[in-house]
Amino acid sequence: DAEITQSPRHKITETGRQVTLACHQTWNHNNMFWYRQDLGHGLRLIHYSYGVQDTNKGEVSDGYSVSRSNTEDLPLTLESAASSQTSVYFCASSDRVGYGYTFGSGTRLTVV
């Protein structure tokens, strides 16, 4: 069965370290998205991609980057982790613009 997988599920890192969160989907979806979930804020968009080599900034992109070298993967990199980036991160994908998304199970990141 097709799926969308995030790894790791949990990570603890130190302030200032570079961290990469993985997102891999086997749906063959063109569109992929990263959101963060924080209490009182719901889900906020970090970055998204509508195809290979395409990346776009979302509402809360400062301190994060993504790259899209193939259809299946959209890794999220925190260039220099900060305590404000402690959050739960969700990756999602969709077949076409305007369609509902399929979400991964999330990565809980703690920056100490």
Added chain:
Amino acid sequence: GDSVTQMEGPVTLSEEAFLTINCTYTATGYPSLFWYVQYPGEGLQLLLKATKADDKGSNKGFEATYRKETTSFHLEKGSVQVSDSAVYFCALLSGNTPLVFGKGTRLSVIA
């Protein structure tokens, strides 16, 4: 920009009670509207959707009707169960922009 406002939680109900979670939106154009559900420790799952005015989305006993005149998409269920305890998110898609979410409403159903 586009936005979604949903009622603050938490909402606590007894089993078999009627559920309403209010959702209103602001958008240019004609958005598609969604309800997602998040069970504890899991990602979000699509619960239902509606793509045009007066459409009714339904799934698992939940319903929501796309009301353009009141810019609303309220979620309802006639008789909730303990297993419905989760966080519910209202969201919209408009044009080429990604999903915009409300802040979520936590529902707790007690036996």
